[in-house]
């Protein structure tokens with residue numbers, strides 16, 4: 001579930017609270033009248049935030065409790081972002097055969113194959129409990145670094161693959177694309 005924490009400050013977040021039913025039409029009118037505005041912008045903004053947050057939790061190694069909390073929170077958000085891409089955003093590009101289909105397939109595979117998460121979680125658990133050896137601590141930090149490195153490569157590849165085709169959708173394709181979005185993402189993208 002996306003939270004207001006994931007949204008650019010420029011969006012009118014109060015729309016998301018208590019206006020169910022009315023915001024969708026209002027947001028739709030705004031976006032459909034100027035379809036290029038905001039198409040990929042919010043998604044790129046979310047990616048940039050992930051880049052910053054991922055780098056930030058690497059810096060927390062001296063405080064395992066904080067690092068574990070930051071990692072868990074981050075990974076949960078990333079999972080719902082990936083699910084959105086698989087079931088809505090990328091699904092449109094696959095169904096419509098727009099963009100590099102092989103790369104889209106590879107990106108979806110990467111979503112299902114995020115490495116090391118359970119090992120990182122176990123390692124951090126041990127660090128929090130104070131029972132990790134120095135070697136184990138170092139191994140956990142290496143795995144976190146690998147996770148972040150994979151993530152950065154994934155975000156870069158997604159942006160190279162999707163941003164161009166997304167911005168070049170015809171108004172007709174854009175309408176179809178919007179029909180793939182659930183209400184939350186309908187508002188954002």
Ligand SMILES: [Fe+2]
Pocket residue numbers: 081082085107111154158
């Ligand atoms: Fe992704």
Ligand SMILES: [Fe+2]
Pocket residue numbers: 047081085155158
């Ligand atoms: Fe993404």
